[in-house]
Amino acid sequence: MDLTTRYMGLQLKNPLVASASPLTGxxxxxxxxxxxxxAALILPSLFQEEIEAETARYEHLTSAHDDSWPEGLSNFPKLPETQHGPHQYLELVRRARQAAGVPVIASLNGVSNEGWTTYARQLQQAGAHGLELNIYFIPADLTSTGRDVEQRYLDxxxxxxxxVSxxxxxxxxxYFSSVGNMALALQDAGADALVLFNRFYQPDLDLTRLQVLTDLKLSEPSEIRLPLLWLAVLSGRTRASLAASTGVASADEVVKYLLVGADVVMTTSSLLRRGPGHMATLLAGLQEWLDAREFNSLEQVRGIMSQCKLRDPQAFERANYIKILHGYRAPDRS
Structure with missing residues (x-):
């Protein structure tokens, strides 16, 4: 069974990727x-604001009494360079690159243009095979236009x-008004791969304490439908590799994503729930599905249910929406 896959120019032994999580740290x-x-490992995100906040706290503590008590600073522990800033993360990249026999992809979340480029260069120098940009941006400024948001990503x-090379x-x-057009714009701006989608964590409310909750909710298989739709639409229409993310719990979700055209399938939540060994279960399930239908390689399967290959491409558009509404039958409650 040939499961080999190409993703963002990298040769992978299969399409399963462990996405960023505490497990990859x-x-x-x-x-x-x-x-x-x-087949590939994506490290947790390096957050620019965390690094700069940590550095600022240390500098504040060591400089607060420069004038009033300079001799006291000799008693203040001077942190080695490797214990603050991005050095610990860069060391993780180096050690992961040395230890792993599969591609190691670093993840970066910046807040300034200088931060994005500076840390990206350092991650490349540390040995990362690739770089995933985690642009976590909520346009809460009501004066920002949709074009402003798109331009931020492109810039x-x-x-x-x-x-970086x-x-x-x-x-x-x-949440872009035209996901497909934005995908093509990112491709033209140099993206080697598109990950669908970044899962923004929305807050909840604690009605007892009247506080905003920021707890993490792991993804569920029901969340597969939105990325499934757009992967089906984009497959065969973009040069960039396509990665499916969100909602993967079993081999069923893996197969569905591949059928609509995903080059790789990423999972985090299922691994956090069931441990790293669950990756073997997903891989075995994929192989069993292919064997049962006498497929010899992924290339026979990938994208065969994408929009551009379906006899009825409207199945992913408005016509199917109408069919779904007309076809719904309320449960019998008599």
Missing amino acids: ELDSLKRLEDAGA ILRSLRAA IPVAIKLSP
Whole structure:
């Protein structure tokens, strides 16, 4: 069975990728994921504001009494350079690159143009095979236009493309007014891959304490439908690799994503729920599905149910929406 896959220019042994999570932040669990069949590993995001806040706190503590008590600073522990700033993350990249036999992709979340490009260069120098841009931006400024938001993504990507030579993937937001057009614009701006979609974490409310909750909710299989739709629409219409993300719990979701044209399928929530060994279950389930239908390779399957290959392409458009509404039958409650 040939499961080999190309993603953002990298050759992978299969289409299953362990996406960014606490599991990919430790060498032990990285190795367990690889042993279970992960074909690529995406490290947790490096957050620019966290690094700069940490550095600012240390500088504030060490400089607060420069004039009034200079001799006291000799008693203040001077942190080694490797214990603050991006150095710990860069060391994770180096060690993961040395330990893993599969591609290691760094994830970056910046807040300024200088931050994006500076850290991107450092991640490339540390040995990352590729870079995933985690542009987590909520346009809460009511004066921002849709064009402003789109331009922000394009400007970041173009700056990164000028700064590094390794492949670059970008996590796409599902909230653009024209997802397809934005995908093509990102492709033309230099994206080697598009990840559908970046899962923005929305807050909830605690009605007892009247507080905003920021707890993490893992994804569910029911969330597969939105990325499934857009992967089906984009497959065969973009040069960029397509990565499916969100809602993967079993091999069923993996197969569905591949059928509509995903080059790779990423999972985080299922691995956090069931451990790194669940990657082997997903891989075995995919192989069983292919074997049962006598497929010899992924290329016989990938994209055969994308919009451009269906006899009825309107199945992914408005006509199917009308059919769904007309076909609904309320449950019998008599």
